[in-house]
């Protein structure tokens with residue numbers, strides 16, 4: 001059976017069960033797929049969902065994109081150079097565990113309530129898993145491959161770019177994937193705690209109105225978004241590292 | 253030109269085993285030389301320091317004492333005057349066979365059309381002109397090893413250093429590769445130092461065999477077989493081969509006590 005078919009069956013079973021049991025629950029305490037679908041159509045029709053999505057995605061894309069652009073090189077350098085690892089490694093490890101929600105008020109003081117603070121929250125949440133994974137990947141590069149570079153008198157910068165980077169790519173992609181989830185969470189947190197906006201605003205407003213079905217719409221949209229991004233990243237990974245799938249010993 | 257001399261080379265490894273500091277004396281005043289155009293085999297029991305000697309000759313490891321000279325000049329670190337063929341090929345998995353050969357050339361500063369042409373020429377030299385666009389995982393072990401040899405040869409080093417280059421191959425492929433190496437040597441006249449566990453291989457390919465024991469030279473044996481050695485098969489049947497192989501076997505077994 002093809003993989004997508006298995007996924008589809010799994011989805012159908014879950015949604016079916018939710019629909020079946022969800023109907024018996026008081027609509028304030030829970031909701032069910034068909035009610036959420038109705039709310040979804042309504043939100044799309046009024047244009048609210050599209051606008052909110054756009055508003056949410058802007059800081060998301062900027063923060064997440066910056067996290068990749070900063071996290072990957074930073075992880076490469078930390079993993080490659082002992083001095084940098086000794087100097088910066090602890091901050092990255094600590095940063096990963098940082099209770100970001102608690103820092104949001106401080107960020108607001110620095111950056112205000114608008115776009116900048118939201119992008120920063122997304123950036124800070126996704127930076128560390130990307131950086132740590134890259135760092136980990138670098139330390140796992142076989143010494144023998146580095147020695148190929150050394151044997152042919154490659155300068156350090158070339159070894160980093162042409163041997164360490166491609167060898168680390170699977171780890172980097174894993175980090176970028178892990179960061180998707182954290183970035184989505186960060187985006188909603190930012191919208192809750194700064195200017196209430198975007199998808200987060202729909203969640204809060206409908207929750208305040210006890211409109212649970214509508215509240216579920218952005219949540220589902222966000223999860224679908226994360227799945228879509230994950231798939232996109234997997235596709236990119238396949239394009240940039242086609243050898244990886246061939247060497248990996250996974251059964252199809 | 254392309255002579256290599258190892259002069260009183262020593263190597264001590266420090267390692268920690270269960271918290272206790274240990275020193276391993278891998279090489280102790282190892283001295284031997286390979287003259288220009290010569291093929292020398294390094295043979296000896298496991299752990300006697302063959303790989304260590306080769307890595308120091310290449311410059312991948314630093315000697316604790318002594319020195320390595322290429323054409324009389326002491327070398328520090330790796331250089332384009334030496335080309336290394338690794339035991340397990342060590343091709344870069346994300347590059348095609350051709351790109352792997354090109355990598356070494358690029359590091360030597362070659363650019364442009366010449367780069368691809370030269371790499372293609374060396375792939376052809378090892379009989380892989382038609383597999384240039386394959387990635388390492390799409391090549392057999394023997395083909396990978398040949399790409400590794402092409403990569404090392406392409407930078408036109410004075411000396412080729414090879415660590416058990418055919419050790420991981422099946423007997424038949426190994427014989428093909430040995431013939432190929434003899435052929436390449438006849439055409440390029442490269443100085444070659446290679447490590448092997450295989451007595452036949454040492455006698456067939458080398459002009460001299462350095463027998464090592466406990467990080468030092470136990471004996472250096474001449475191989476009185478004529479060059480060029482076009483027909484390895486006939487050579488295997490010759491009395492001179494059998495006799496030399498027996499002498500070498502005796503030399504190695506004498507070290508085992």
Ligand SMILES: Nc1ncnc2c1ncn2[C@@H]1O[C@H](COP(=O)(O)OP(=O)(O)OP(=O)(O)O)[C@@H](O)[C@H]1O
Nearest residue numbers: 265266267276278297298299300301302303304305
């Ligand atoms: N990086 C290292 N750290 C510590 N000890 C090492 C290291 N490399 C080699 N040694 C030790 O040095 C000695 C020589 O090792 P080497 O790999 O040169 O042997 P070898 O002759 O190539 O053996 P083999 O035929 O099994 O490949 C061994 O005792 C080994 O344990």
Ligand SMILES: [Mg+2]
Nearest residue numbers: 302303304415
């Ligand atoms: Mg060895």
